[in-house]
Amino acid sequence: MITAEEIIKPENLVYTKPKLMNDTHMHYCPGCSHGVVHKLVAEVVEEMGMEEKTIGVSPVGCAVFAYNYIDIDWVEAAHGRAPAVATAVKRLSPDKMVFTYQGDGDLAAIGTAETIHACNRGENIVIIFINNAIYGMTGGQMAPTTLEGMKTSTCPFGRDVKLNGYPLKISNLIAQLDGACYVTRQSVQTSPAIKKAKKALRQAFENSMAGKGTSLVEFVSTCSSGWKMTPVQSNKWMEENMFPFYPLGDLKNE
Amino acid sequence: MSEEIRLMKGNEAIAHAAVRYGVDGYFGYPITPQSEILETLTELRPWETTGMVVLQAESEVAAINMVYGGAGAGKKVMTSSSSPGVSLKQEGISYIAGAELPCLIVNVMRGGPGLGTIQPSQADYFQTTKGGGHGDYRLIALAPSSVQEMVDFVGLGLDLAFKYNNPAIILADGVIGQMMEKVVLPKQQIRRTEEEIRKECPWAITGKTADRKRNVITSLELDPERMEQNNIRFQAKYRTIEENEVRYEELYCEDAEYIAVAFGSSARICLKAVEIAREQGIKLGLLRPITLWPFPTKIIKEYAEKVKGFLSVELNAGQMVEDIRLSVNGRTAVEHYGRMGGIVFSPEEIVEALKEKLIKE
Ligand SMILES: Cc1ncc(C[n+]2csc(CCOP(=O)(O)OP(=O)(O)O)c2C)c(N)n1
Ligand code: SF4
Numbered sequence: 334m335i336t337a338e339e340i341i342k343p344e345n346l347v348y349t350k351p352k353l354m355n356d357t358h359m360h361y362c363p364g365c366s367h368g369v370v371h372k373l374v375a376e377v378v379e380e381m382g383m384e385e386k387t388i389g390v391s392p393v394g395c396a397v398f399a400y401n402y403i404d405i406d407w408v409e410a411a412h413g414r415a416p417a418v419a420t421a422v423k424r425l426s427p428d429k430m431v432f433t434y435q436g437d438g439d440l441a442a443i444g445t446a447e448t449i450h451a452c453n454r455g456e457n458i459v460i461i462f463i464n465n466a467i468y469g470m471t472g473g474q475m476a477p478t479t480l481e482g483m484k485t486s487t488c489p490f491g492r493d494v495k496l497n498g499y500p501l502k503i504s505n506l507i508a509q510l511d512g513a514c515y516v517t518r519q520s521v522q523t524s525p526a527i528k529k530a531k532k533a534l535r536q537a538f539e540n541s542m543a544g545k546g547t548s549l550v551e552f553v554s555t556c557s558s559g560w561k562m563t564p565v566q567s568n569k570w571m572e573e574n575m576f577p578f579y580p581l582g583d584l585k586n587e
Numbered sequence: 588m589s590e591e592i593r594l595m596k597g598n599e600a601i602a603h604a605a606v607r608y609g610v611d612g613y614f615g616y617p618i619t620p621q622s623e624i625l626e627t628l629t630e631l632r633p634w635e636t637t638g639m640v641v642l643q644a645e646s647e648v649a650a651i652n653m654v655y656g657g658a659g660a661g662k663k664v665m666t667s668s669s670s671p672g673v674s675l676k677q678e679g680i681s682y683i684a685g686a687e688l689p690c691l692i693v694n695v696m697r698g699g700p701g702l703g704t705i706q707p708s709q710a711d712y713f714q715t716t717k718g719g720g721h722g723d724y725r726l727i728a729l730a731p732s733s734v735q736e737m738v739d740f741v742g743l744g745l746d747l748a749f750k751y752n753n754p755a756i757i758l759a760d761g762v763i764g765q766m767m768e769k770v771v772l773p774k775q776q777i778r779r780t781e782e783e784i785r786k787e788c789p790w791a792i793t794g795k796t797a798d799r800k801r802n803v804i805t806s807l808e809l810d811p812e813r814m815e816q817n818n819i820r821f822q823a824k825y826r827t828i829e830e831n832e833v834r835y836e837e838l839y840c841e842d843a844e845y846i847a848v849a850f851g852s853s854a855r856i857c858l859k860a861v862e863i864a865r866e867q868g869i870k871l872g873l874l875r876p877i878t879l880w881p882f883p884t885k886i887i888k889e890y891a892e893k894v895k896g897f898l899s900v901e902l903n904a905g906q907m908v909e910d911i912r913l914s915v916n917g918r919t920a921v922e923h924y925g926r927m928g929g930i931v932f933s934p935e936e937i938v939e940a941l942k943e944k945l946i947k948e
Contacts, residue, residue, distance in 0.1 A: 384795065385794045385795060385796050385797075386794045387794070388660075388792050388794065397807060400801070400803045400805065404795065404801050405794075405801055406792035406793065406794055406795045406801055406802045407792065407801065407802075407803045407804070407805075408655075408656060408659040408792050408803070408804040409803065409804065409805035410652065410655070410656075411652060411655075411678055411682050414648070414649070414652035414655075417644065417648075417649040417650075417652035417653050417656070418652050418653065418655055418656035418659075420642070420649075420653055420656065421612060421614065421640075421642075421652075421653035421654070421655075421656035421657040421660075421664070422657065422659070422660050422792065424612065424640045425611055425612050425640055425656075425657050425660055425662045425664070426660055426662075426781075426793075429794060446645055446646060446648075446649065447645070447652070450644075450645035450649065
């Protein structure tokens with residue numbers, strides 16, 4: 334029988350963990366999109382050779398501890414304020430590659446003003462937006478992006494638009510802003526989707542260093558815990574319910 | 588730019604001082620009575636000379652979070668506002684204190700509560716010295732009483748902020764912000780280079796190089812035992828600041844039987860009150876706290892053994908008087924005299940209040 338040692342040889346290597354991802358045990362739930370997006374960020378930064386120049390701004394939300402997993406310098410922002418924090422970091426250190434990493438509550442509820450104005454000023458930053466239609470960290474409450482009829486702990490009978498308003502397509506709003514150069518909606522539930530998403534991320538990061546303005550990459554994501562589903566069910570539910578309302582693809586690419 | 592003597596408003600002085608002390612970034616949002624700070628900076632266009640970033644933010648919330656980001660990068664950064672705007676900044680200030688970052692905040696106070704009035708007030712003393720935002724933290728609080736001190740305290744505030752990795756605040760009011768006086772502007776300081784920042788602020792997010800671990804700026808620590816340790820460290824730092832950084836001015840205190848305690852614009856009016864009182868044979872002195880935190884407790888305690896009473900003279904309902912009472916601890920009489928809501932007292936009113944509340948003859 335062939336042993337593990339015989340298999341683990343450089344010539345047999347088809348995939349490695351990005352060097353920037355450290356061995357800290359991840360706190361994300363099984364089936365959560367956060368982990369995959371983290372890996373993509375690490376890969377892109379590494380492939381661009383920007384490890385020493387990249388500054389991440391982590392949010393308040395499940396990704397608050399992003400700084401524990403990717404081996405770059407980080408600043409952890411107050412809830413919703415990441416784009417303001419990133420604005421200053423980038424303006425004061427223009428040679429740095431600066432990105433925010435935010436959930437839907439962080440970016441599209443409490444931080445709406447900071448998000449819109451950073452994009453409108455055309456800050457040369459990347460905004461990574463995890464849209465899982467729920468507040469993951471606080472235990473599954475309604476988010477601005479929660480779908481109509483979708484049940485959460487604060488709309489237990491399903492989101493009623495008369496009571497709670499409509500799910501917010503904030504990326505479409507941002508695509509209208511002159512300061513935003515690239516707005517795209519991606520997902521990471523299959524290998525082809527991951528490949529595409531990585532390309533989009535790379536373009537966003539390149540835009541920021543080329544001084545083209547703000548790039549926003551939305552990831553339509555799963556929250557298996559918040560949705561109370563298995564990882565497989567979550568992916569299926571996302572494809573059937575989230576994608577029709579939040580269709581994938583570029584909303585703006587200039 | 589070399590040292591220069593100019594006539595200008597307190598608010599303009601803050602702007603000139605920011606450029607000359609080598610500030611890297613200013614982030615603000617307009618509000619009366621301090622809008623001249625941002626206006627003057629945009630007129631000076633320091634981004635073309637020193638490279639200083641000046642940005643009008645979308646709100647005070649954004650502005651203070653920009654300060655948080657800039658401070659995290661080890662830069663000399665500041666913001667300014669007036670009372671309602673400073674209320675909005677409290678979340679960010681608490682995060683900055685919790686992450687132990689240096690920065691400078693300026694509050695040119697106006698009358699409140701709420702939207703209140705644009706006239707001068709000192710009603711934000713509690714907010715400034717007792718926290719303002721959530722959590723057990725302290726701001727190094729400097730109270731200028733002249734346009735020259737508006738200049739000097741930009742430099743002093745930043746020095747102290749970087750010495751202790753702690754936010755510092757200049758607590759001025761509409762009088763000091765709006766009045767014109769002769770000032771000496773310092774000569775231009777050169778902004779620190781990236782190399783110097785890496786050396787001076789090894790904790791800053793300057794980009795993770797191979798020779799060090801990643802730097803993380805955060806106030807988060809979910810483990811309560813470690814969070815308590817963080818708090819113990821903060822408190823130890825605050826005790827050191829209390830030990831080393833108390834500043835005050837004493838005028839006519841040597842032979843005083845009564846002492847007026849007043850800061851900022853109130854102290855200027857009190858000085859005139861001291862003259863009037865002395866003409867009437869009342870031995871009144873003036874003690875002017877320059878640092879509101881750390882508070883000049885020790886010197887007040889010393890005078891408490893000698894004088895017949897203290898009069899805390901403030902443009903509010905009685906805030907600093909509580910700190911005086913704590914310092915005096917019952918050794919002698921302590922009274923408060925104040926006007927509120929944007930009304931400024933006259934020196935004569937202060938003397939009358941002294942007679943009525945303390946001398947009682
Ligand atoms: C000022 C403030 N308000 C509320 C909270 C509580 N809180 C923490 S995370 C969160 C929502 C997170 O949801 P989202 O941004 O969608 O991210 P996710 O956890 O789903 O990734 C809330 C409301 C907070 N930390 N600060
Ligand atoms: S709660 Fe949801 S968003 Fe948070 S880690 Fe779990 S699956 Fe991911």
